[in-house]
Each structure stands twice: as structure tokens, then as C-alpha cells.
Amino acid sequence: MTVSTSTSTSTTTVSTTTTTISALPTDHDVELRRAARALLAHPLLTARDDDFRLVRKHAAELAGWFADQAGWRLTVDAETARLVKKPAALDDATRPARAPKTKVPFTRRRYVLLCLALAALERSESQTTLGRLAEGVLTGATDPALTEAGISFGMGRREERADLVAVVRLLLSWGVLTRVQGDEEAFVADGGNDVLYDVDRRISGGLLATSRGASTVTAASFEERLTALAAEPLPETDDLRLRSLRHAMTRRLLDDPVVYYADLTEAERAYLVSQRVSISRRITELTGLIPEMRAEGISMVDPEDTLTDVRMPEQGTDGHVTLLIATKIATDGSAPTVPELIRFVQAQAKAHASYWRKTATEPAAAADLAEQAVTKLEALNLVARLPDDQGRTRIHPRSALMRFAMAEPTIKKAGAHP
Template identity: 60%
Template sequence: MTDAEIRTERRRAARALLAQPLMTSGSEEFRLVRKHAGELAAWFTHETGWRLLVDTETARLYKTPARLDDTTRPARAPRTKVAFTRRRYVLLCLALVVLERADAQITLGRLAEGVLTAAGDPVLSASGIEFRMDRREERSDLVAAVRLLLEWGVLHRVAGDEEAYLSESSNDVLYDVRRRVLAALPAATRGPSTVEATDPDRRLVELTREVAPDTEELRLRALRHRLTRRLLDDAVVYYAELPEDEHTYLVSQRYAITRRISELTGLVAELRSEGIAMVDPDDELTDVRMPEQGTEGHVTLLVAAHLATTDGGHTEPQLVELVRQLAVQHRAYWRKSAAEPAAAAELLAQALGRLAALDLIARSGETVTAKPALVRYALAAPTVRKARSRS
């Protein structure tokens, strides 16, 4: 195998890990990750501080996020792509608790019983969280959590179907519990049982806290790790939003850092005065795309163009009215329901959510402000050239 072929394989494996940090056996990508595990583990350790563990069944890249306050990329139901609610997140965590203590196989009914028992904890009750599985809507939240575990490979369906359980809870589903995958889920830097903080935000900080550098070499390495993580994870890294030490380091090392990322992943650095974006020419390493087809995609593009070409902030009511006007202008192309009275607010919410996830806008209360990178979606005035006269 030539050096070029080896680099191509390693790049494919690295991209697969970035897109799916927890992989299970059975795919060509998993085979490539196992084949190049040594080189990949060394790169991620040196450049990001992330650990990569690979065995015969799983490959786990323990990604520690550069920012813990980013709410723009929630877990989503595998089929509907609807963002998880607080209730679904709690159900997911309770389901993991039950699975940790379960046998090698479990039914959906037994899992639901275990979740209901765990939900009786006084701490959960005091916070106003309670669960019942009497209605289809209530069971659908548990099913969304279970399907996410199926997608991750924690569970393997043996018999039955979740749709039947939704219709009638007496219809059960049988799963294998894949313990190696379950054990690989937590990406914390310390055991949860060692954290004494009770506030959820504080617990998250403690769970991911890393050892403070005590030498200049370690300090610079920590800076490189944080910045490389952000360039790999975030749509845009704005200089103005970085602490002074990270800003200074990135400005001086941006070419070296982005070159190393490009060599491994194939991402292309877009360097601008306001910051850096690592762009994927193949449009694969993103969970949010822009633009997209359909009514929602067109609305997002038009809202982006409006924000990019007008000065100052805009209130959400103003933008809702804009979407209503756009629905009239484009009624021949948008789906019919877009013209309904309540549709504009929903379409705007989806558009702003997508733009926020791509770090193209800032939101403060009901005010929406364009960020510098949004200018790429500005529509320039058309240039009309005069026809040459023929002599």
C-alpha cells in the first residue's frame, strides 16, 4: 500500500471518529479505525488531549467539549430529529442507570418499570420531575430515549417493535444489552461518584475539569488542546470571543494548527480577520447544513440574507412578520401550511436555531444580531452591464 493510500485511509478513519465518537464493530469505518488506532490515538492525544480507546467491539473517542454552555446541538430523536426535551434527557439518564444493573437481556416493559422506580427518588420528585407511562405521549418519550440507545449501539433489538409498544404497553420488545458500549459512554475526566457538587452546571464543570498546567510548556499545550477542540467542533471560532491568552496563541499559531488539522481530516481552513472556520469540502462533518432544500431551508437562507444586509439587531416579532411576508411572496414554492397564521413563528424558530448552531447569529432575549461570518449569505445587488455597441 502506498503512502498516499495510507493517508487516505487514516483520513477516512479520523473523519468517521469525529462524526461518530462512539463506534461499534461491523462497518468499514470501524475496521479502518482499528487498523490506524495507534496513529490516530497519538494525534488526538497530542493535538486535542482526547483519549481514543479501541477494542474488538468498540472505538471510543472521549471528546471533551471546549465549551460547556453550548445549547445549540442537542440530542435528537433518531427518526423525527426533534430535539430532546428536559424530560427526555432525564429519561435517558434513568434508562442508563437501569441498564447498568440489568441482565444481558431486557424488555422495554422491564426497562420502563425500572425507570418509574428510579424516578421515585426524592431528589427528582422535589425538582418537579415525575413520570407515568399510561398514555402514548408519555411512552413516546421513553421510546425516543431507547431509539437513541439503539443508534449508539448500547442496545440491540432482538424481537418486537417500539411502535407496537407505543400503541399498547402490553406489546413488548426484547433487547440485548451491550455492556462494553454502555461502559464507554461517559466522557468525564473523573468518576461521577467523586463529584460533591449538587448544582447540575457545577457538576458538569467538575466532571470535565482537567489538571491545571503548572509549567509554561504545559500551559501552551493546554492552549493548543482547547483551540484545536474548538476548531474541530465549532462552526466558527471568532477571535473576539476568545480569552486574551487563547486569542494571542491562535493568532501566532493559526497556520500550524490549521495545517495539522487539514492534513489529518481534509478540512480546509478559511482564515478571516474576524476568525477561523474549518470548512468541509465534502459537507459530511456537520449535523447542521446550510443551505438545505425545502421550505425550512429556503426560509433560513432568506432570513440569513436579511440579517446580513441590514444593520443592527432585529426583534423576533419583526422577523416573524418578515417570514409572513416571505410566505406570501413564495407561496408557489413553499408548502401550503407555511401560509397558516401560526406557521411563521415556527418557521422562524427553526431558522434561528439553525443559524445559532452554525454560530452565525447572537441571541439576547428577543433580539437577534448577525455575527461577522453571516456576511457570506448577503445578497449583493445585481450588476447590469451595458451591451457593447458594434461598429
């Protein structure tokens, strides 16, 4: 996830005005950049995607760059392209899977359903139905390990069927399933009107981005299992250690909206400070992202405003609320609690009632609007939720949020020189 801000336009203008004719990108460069950006935005592409042809055309060069700079594996065949991205940080909870239709984050229940659905599809024929998939999920849910964890499933209630349909639609968006006939809405309503799907196992088989098979991990806690799944060999030489640091820092600059030096280990910080120019230059050459380097860290800004899953600022009521809250926290330099922000949103709803959607001005809507805004700012690494001495969670501003601070206007006397 790269950061998208209103300041990127001026950066682009400066850089383009100083470009010489000899440095203009060739058709090859344009295609390669477009293909790389497509993979970063959608690490799983199929032949139905617009940029798949370019990815396949430049597969060798892309695979070499991602392997050398980020340690990511790219596999491309006649129908699919899969960039196996490994995150630099395993504790980032700001990027959940979301229901394609409602954009609601997946719950624990939906994640378990997703795993059970994929397991059922591995045993299915090349075609399956929603009803058969539901039966496979229910069978898998009888596993004693799930029962001991207090997890159970049924399809008797509308909410339960809606959870399965959210999983199915996520699989549809990935290309694991292709709808042949029918619609899921009737299944949600009353469990009827079965839906027929084609199953693509080439795609489902490439979904896991792990260093080892999940069945080989015996760790007890979730954190330990996740660490084991993503673990890579420890570097034994100085060259391997430097390569490991290059991979880690490139991953963070490609994926994170802001990389703060304070969040890095001592070795990572020393490496990034010394290599930030060369690393950011290589990223810019491939992707077009522009580095913004500050004393606190680095952000790769997208002048095209497309290579990001969270935008700031953004139009609409939700975007306006997020911008107002960002401005308030940055300007005040405070660390408010969520209840304080809810009261702030309620006051702003009265002031902007003619511009916001009608439901947003209802008193009960302020809590959802405030929470959504804080979640977005947290995903952009602009704020952090931290407890205070009394156990209350406060929303602390991070350095990059200061770009949204409002200064007091300067009023000049008539006739004064500008």
C-alpha cells in the same frame, strides 16, 4: 461541528490545481483521513459501522494524534471504538440530543429518562424488554432527589411512553441496545406489545466523557457539577500551559463551525493568532478540512460537505427559509426580533407558495419555521440572541453571516467595457 458552505468548492479547486504529483496522498493517508473523519462524525463506532475496520487498523496513529493535538482519548477493541471528546465550551446549548426518528431536541424530561434508563440497564441481564426497562425507570424515578427537584414520571399517558421510546431509539442508534423482536409503536399506543433487546454494556460503559466519576461530584448547581465533571488538571509549567492551549484551540477548530477571536480569552487569542497556521495545517492533513482565516476568526470548511451535523445552505422549505432569513439579516445589517422574522416568513410564504410544502404556507407555520431557522443559524455561530434595552430578544448577525449578504446589482450601459 464544522461549517459547510457553498464557498468551499472554489477553495478546493484552487488547492487541487496546485498539488504536485509528489504530494498526492497515499493509500495510508486516504485511509487515515477516512478513519479520522468517521470518528469526528461519530465518536462511538461499533463493528457494524462501515469505517470501523479502518479505525481499528490505524488506531495507534489516530490515538496519538488526538491525544497530542486535542487531548482526547481514543480506545479501540475488537467490537467498539470510542473517541472521548471533551468540548472546549461547556455553555453551548445549540447541540442537543435529538430523537433519531423525528429529530426533535431532547427535553429536560428526556435527558433524565436517558440517565435513568442507562442506570437500569447497568443492573439488567444481557437481554431486557421495554416493559422491564420501563419498570426500572419508574423505580429509579422514586429517588428523593428527583422528587425534591419536582421531577416525576409515569407511563399512563401516550406522551410519557413516547418520551421513553425516544430514549430507547437513541440507545438503539448508539448500539447500547439491539432490537431482537417487536416494535415500539404499539407500546406508545397502548403500552402493549413488549419489545425484546440485547444489551451491550461495553458500549454503555464507555458513554461518559468525563474526567471523574459523576458520583464523586458534590457541587450544588448544574453549572458547577458540569464544570467539575469536565475539569482537567491546571498546567503548572509553561510547556503544560502551551499544551493546554493547543488542546483547547484544536478542539474548537474541530468542533465549532466558526471560532471568533472575540469569544476567546486573552491567552487563547494570543496563542491562536500566533499558531493558527500550524494548527490548521495539522487539522487539514488529518481531516481534509480547509481553513478560512479572516480578521474576525477562523472557520474550518469541509469541501466534502459531510463532516457537519448542520448544513447551510440546505434544500427544502426549511433550508430555503433559513437562507432567506440569513440573507435578510446580513443585507439589512439589522437585529430583528423573532416576531419580526415571523412576519417576514409569512410574507415570503405568499411569494414562494408554489415551491414550499403546503403546510408551510399556513399562518401558524411561520413561527415554527422562523424559530427553526434562527436555531440553525445560532448553531452555526452565524447569529446570537441578545436582549435589547427593553428586554426583547434580538437576533444579532455575527461576522461570518456577511457571506450571505446581497449587494445591489450593477447595471452597465450598452457598449460599456466589462
